[in-house]
Amino acid sequence: MTRKLGWFLAGGLLVALLLAGVVSNFASGSPDGLDATAREGCTFGADGEITGGTCMAQRERDHQMKDSPLADYGIRGVHNEAVSTGLAGAAGVLITFGIGAGGLWLVRRRERKAA
Amino acid sequence: MDAQAMHIANGIVNGPVSAIFVVFAVAVLAVCVRRARADLDDRLAPMAGLVSAFIFAVQMLNFQVLPGVSGHLLGGTLAVILVGPWVGALCVSTVLIVQCLLFADGGLTAIGLNITNMALLGTAAGYLLVAGLLRVLPKNPGGLGVTAFAASVVSVVVASQGFVLEYALGGTTDLSLPWISGTMAGVHVLIGIGEGLIAATTVATVARVRPDLVYALRKFRKPVVLEEVAA
Numbered sequence: 001m002t003r004k005l006g007w008f009l010a011g012g013l014l015v016a017l018l019l020a021g022v023v024s025n026f027a028s029g030s031p032d033g034l035d036a037t038a039r040e041g042c043t044f045g046a047d048g049e050i051t052g053g054t055c056m057a058q059r060e061r062d063h064q065m066k067d068s069p070l071a072d073y074g075i076r077g078v079h080n081e082a083v084s085t086g087l088a089g090a091a092g093v094l095i096t097f098g099i100g101a102g103g104l105w106l107v108r109r110r111e112r113k114a115a
Numbered sequence: 116m117d118a119q120a121m122h123i124a125n126g127i128v129n130g131p132v133s134a135i136f137v138v139f140a141v142a143v144l145a146v147c148v149r150r151a152r153a154d155l156d157d158r159l160a161p162m163a164g165l166v167s168a169f170i171f172a173v174q175m176l177n178f179q180v181l182p183g184v185s186g187h188l189l190g191g192t193l194a195v196i197l198v199g200p201w202v203g204a205l206c207v208s209t210v211l212i213v214q215c216l217l218f219a220d221g222g223l224t225a226i227g228l229n230i231t232n233m234a235l236l237g238t239a240a241g242y243l244l245v246a247g248l249l250r251v252l253p254k255n256p257g258g259l260g261v262t263a264f265a266a267s268v269v270s271v272v273v274a275s276q277g278f279v280l281e282y283a284l285g286g287t288t289d290l291s292l293p294w295i296s297g298t299m300a301g302v303h304v305l306i307g308i309g310e311g312l313i314a315a316t317t318v319a320t321v322a323r324v325r326p327d328l329v330y331a332l333r334k335f336r337k338p339v340v341l342e343e344v345a346a
Binding site for chain 1: 121122123124125126127148151152153155156157158159160161162163164165166167168169170171172173175176177178179180181183184185186187202205206209210212213214215216217218219220222223224275278282286287288289290295298299302303305306324325328
């Protein structure tokens, strides 16, 4: 890896860390396009539970990983919401970079191209 | 309550159809790995890691598109332009798998559905548009930005209709499909415009700083290199 590519990667990762670690706290809390469409037609109670109507989300089930320490983009046990979201986001960026770069490094073509 | 779920949850589409799409996604991803091998060299692999990490970060940034409705980038077009279609599909899949397993976002049962829509359909649509548009548009940061914008809008709407197809096959309630299709398409045009602006800014910036790292510009550079060698 050339030194210049190293600098580009470091800069890019820094931007991603800032976006996931800081800017994420200013993201909209509204349901996204899919979720909003899935909820349309149902009425919801104070805790977000479905109280009536017909909508795509009414047979929705819990996530198998709902007890993950990073579930719902927060760190379990950290009660300051901004810190919790920010740390979870930063962790996600580093983990995703590691798995993406590492996984594709393993499948890259090995032989040097004859010049 | 913060809405943190961004992808298809468990139980929206029934088990058998979800299982069929897991098989479909695995099969197509296997093809992607084979084809990606030809593209992946010592430079593209770390670049693909960065693209995955960047898409993960930007997917956290929900932006308001209508009162009470938000949207976020899916990332297929961005990935296609920076690392190519095969590696790009693997990048978006990596993000979805990390989100599902660690962040409890996008049901584990629904992982095949989510990968099919966002990593496969969205990326394929983005690739077709990018390949077509770059034949006619200038191969500079501006042309790349316009390409990224237009391809993102189409790619996001196509991905949303992938969900409609899956719901038609295995939806767990009896709702009008034309209504679902129209509602999903309408809101995803708006989300696509948001994604387009983010993707355009990103690829134009990379094209300005390091044009050699933009996969979509590769094949337009090669002939020049050959001429130089010949001369």
